[in-house]
Each structure stands twice: as structure tokens, then as C-alpha cells.
Amino acid sequence: MTTTSAPDERPSVAMSDEAYGALRTSTALWAGTSVLITNQRGQVLVQRVSYRPTRLLPGGAVDKGEPPARGAGRELKEELGVTATITRGLAVDWVSPTGRTTSAAMRFPGELLHVFDGGVWDDDQIAAIRPAPGEIDDVEFVEPADIPALMAPDDARRALSALRARINGAGPVFLEDGVPIALTVLDRVGVLRTARACHHLPFHPTPVPADLPVRQSWVWAFAPDGRVLVLLDPDTGAAVLPGGTPEPEDGGDPVATAVREAREEAAAELADAQYLGYLSDANGPCARVRYAASLTGLDAPQVDPATGRTYVRILAAPEQALEFFDWGPPAAAEQLTAAHQARVLLGIPQAAHQPVTELTAPVSW
Incomplete structure (x- = not known):
């Protein structure tokens, strides 16, 4: 019996089973x-x-x-x-x-x-x-x-x-x-090569107490397909949600902070912000508030004036997004639940688990 499919020979060259087996064994x-x-x-x-x-x-x-x-x-x-x-x-x-x-x-x-x-x-x-x-x-x-x-x-x-x-x-x-x-965008940027910031803070789905200052405002920005905007640092691979520190021009409004920061960091436009709750930080003490909002559009990527970086923008299902952060149980699960409740109020469907998408060009919905 002969075989004609030797990996390094033309198909027309016949080999005995013994020779073919020896060739394959050698590799x-x-x-x-x-x-x-x-x-x-x-x-x-x-x-x-x-x-x-x-x-x-x-x-x-x-x-x-x-x-x-x-x-x-x-x-x-x-x-x-x-x-x-x-x-x-x-x-x-x-x-x-x-x-x-x-x-x-x-x-x-x-x-x-x-x-x-x-x-x-x-x-x-x-x-x-x-x-x-x-x-x-x-x-x-x-x-x-x-x-x-x-x-x-x-x-x-x-x-x-x-x-x-x-x-x-x-x-x-x-x-x-x-x-x-x-390479996927996660490989190219090197996601998880830098230690995730450990933010194990209690989550409260209630208004911020009047005597607790707000030091941060982040937003779960939902695209129409139910995925959320995540920003990746091109130098470290670290991930963040859009948001940041209140500035005087925000007039003490955490929603204004989230909208401004999303525009500065990601050239992103938001609408219909929904309050989720706050994280209580004993170091201060202070509150770090969380919102959900509809992502209505993105302009071309731009340099964030606060960091000097141009973030890599991706869309990921909320459950995928949690993999990039170390928020600790049960706060991570509680915040995810609150985000999904707000998503329903925004009339946005739940996203299927799917490969992340990099957003490199302007888009509007």
C-alpha cells in the first residue's frame, strides 16, 4: 500500500506506509x-x-x-x-x-x-x-x-x-x-499586564449623604447594543470607565462631571444619565458616584487633557468589562446589577457575550 500525501513532497510522489510513518514520527x-x-x-x-x-x-x-x-x-x-x-x-x-x-x-x-x-x-x-x-x-x-x-x-x-x-x-x-x-486589541494593548487598581469599597444604591463630598464620577456608557464603553491606557493596558474628578466648571453637578470627562477622555457624547449609587471611601472620607447613560456618539480619538494620553476605546459587554477591574465582591456584582437596572430604564437590550470591538473612527447612533 502506498500513500501520496507526504507533507514535504509533491502529491504525485508515492511513499510506502512504513516510510510515511517514519517521516511523520521524525517530526x-x-x-x-x-x-x-x-x-x-x-x-x-x-x-x-x-x-x-x-x-x-x-x-x-x-x-x-x-x-x-x-x-x-x-x-x-x-x-x-x-x-x-x-x-x-x-x-x-x-x-x-x-x-x-x-x-x-x-x-x-x-x-x-x-x-x-x-x-x-x-x-x-x-x-x-x-x-x-x-x-x-x-x-x-x-x-x-x-x-x-x-x-x-x-x-x-x-x-x-x-x-x-x-x-x-x-x-x-x-x-x-x-x-x-x-492579535486582538486586548493583546495589542496588553490588557492585564499592569496590576489592576484595588477598589474594594462598599456600594450604596442610595443618594449620597449631604455631608459626604463627591470626589469622583464614573459612568457606564451603554451603546445601543447593550455593550459599554471601556477606555484602555495605551502605555500600561490599564482599563477605566469614562469619568473623573469634579472641576469648578461642573458647578457641583456629578452628571456634568461625567459628561465632561467622557467628552475629554473618549470624545464620547452621553444622554439620559441615570444615577446608580455611590462608593463610600473612608480615605477622606468621600463618595465616588456611579451613573449609567446612553452613548449617543463618538468623535475621532483625541488626547485627554488631564493625562496627555489618547485612550484606546472598546465596547464590551458589562460582564466582560468587570474582568478588567478589581472592585471585589460583593460590590462589583451590586454595581453590575444597578447598571443593568438602569439599562432597562434606558430601553437598551442586554448585550450578548461577544468579542470586544475597538472604536477607531467617529460614530453616531
Whole structure:
């Protein structure tokens, strides 16, 4: 029997099964699997293992004849003592022979490494973790921005690329040595490479007390499809909602602050602002108010006079937007609920989870 589909020969060249098998074996790669798990704050689970100085995601080599997803579930059971069915892929990484630092004796040929989505774990799931003695010294949840300092460079690139792919929601991405072959705006800007500001402040869906000064006014600016405007710092990858600090020209009106700041930061026009509530900040003390509003249009991107930056503007579903911030439970969920209630009052539909959209040109609705 002959085969005519040798990968490096013309289709007209016939090969024996033995020769074809030998050719394919000579180019074989290792196969591996890992699992990305986050907690409710968006921090990533990493393992401290006994055999490497750097942290790892749960995972390991795929056994002979084992599907990668089943291997991911097996590794979770072996390493963390947790039973889970893995059904969603995030990334497939081609790790080149030079893309990983290994000893010459290992004769590393390269690897296809699958990254699967382990989901968002609650406190009960985290409490059920039982690290494998002698192999897993400890597990911890870390800020995405801390991953490059804790992991080997290729592992860190892969983990962050997979996390951005999960947030973006466009399906699994293909990587080469941890770098997507097709960059999204989240990859290009480097979202989550900078530590998220930790704003764990109580949210109050009530009017601001008369004796509490307002120091900040932010807005959930809803486009007609239910997504919200998020601004990304091109230098750091940090994300913010439109808004800022009251200025004298605002006349003490937090709505005027939000409208002005949205115009200055994002060249965005807002309408029909709805009050959501405020965050109480004991450092001051002060109130940081939150609004929702209809996003009616955007002009061409411009330099923000307060920061000297031209923000990258994206539309994201509100649930996606929360991934960029560390507001802490339960305040993040309470603010999201209030934003959705205001969205209904604005007559705007709920957005489906979909890839984020970069807004680079003027648009009006």
C-alpha cells in the first residue's frame, strides 16, 4: 500500500506506509495540557511545584492515546484533588524547540500545548482543593499582572494570552511560543499586564449623604447594543470607565462631571444619565458616584487633557468589562446589577457575550 500525501513532497510522489510513518514520527511533537482557573476577583490559580522554581498552571503531559481535554481533567484530579469535566478550550500553543529552556539531555522536540478553561471558582470549590503531596507544594491565586514575575516567560505569555482569549470570547486562539498569531486589541494593548487598581469599597444604591463630598464620577456608557464603553491606557493596558474628578466648571453637578470627562477622555457624547449609587471611601472620607447613560456618539480619538494620553476605546459587554477591574465582591456584582437596572430604564437590550470591538473612527447612533 502506498500513500501520496507526504507533507514535504509533491502529491504525485508515492511513499510506502512504513516510510510515511517514519517521516511523520521524525517530526513528532510532545503534547501537553493546562487549565486556567480564576477566582471571583479575576485572580489566576497557580501552583508552586517541587520540581521547578517557577509557578505553573495545573496540567501536564498528555498520556498516550489520551484526548487533551480528558488529560486536563485527569491532571486536575491528580494535582488538586478536584473532579471536573473540561469542555472549553482557550488556546493551542505551538511551543518551538527553542521556545522553552530545557536541558540538552531532554532533547525537547517542541510541543503542542492545549489551554482549557477551568472556569471561575467560588469559595467552596477553592476550599475543596487538596494539593498532591510531594508534587504540589502550594496553590495560590495571583493578579494577572504578577504572572510574568512568577512563571517562566513562555508559560506567562501563554497564561495571559489564554486569559485575554477567555475575556474576549471569540473562541480558542492559536499561539506560537505563547503569542497569538492574530492579535486582538486586548493583546495589542496588553490588557492585564499592569496590576489592576484595588477598589474594594462598599456600594450604596442610595443618594449620597449631604455631608459626604463627591470626589469622583464614573459612568457606564451603554451603546445601543447593550455593550459599554471601556477606555484602555495605551502605555500600561490599564482599563477605566469614562469619568473623573469634579472641576469648578461642573458647578457641583456629578452628571456634568461625567459628561465632561467622557467628552475629554473618549470624545464620547452621553444622554439620559441615570444615577446608580455611590462608593463610600473612608480615605477622606468621600463618595465616588456611579451613573449609567446612553452613548449617543463618538468623535475621532483625541488626547485627554488631564493625562496627555489618547485612550484606546472598546465596547464590551458589562460582564466582560468587570474582568478588567478589581472592585471585589460583593460590590462589583451590586454595581453590575444597578447598571443593568438602569439599562432597562434606558430601553437598551442586554448585550450578548461577544468579542470586544475597538472604536477607531467617529460614530453616531
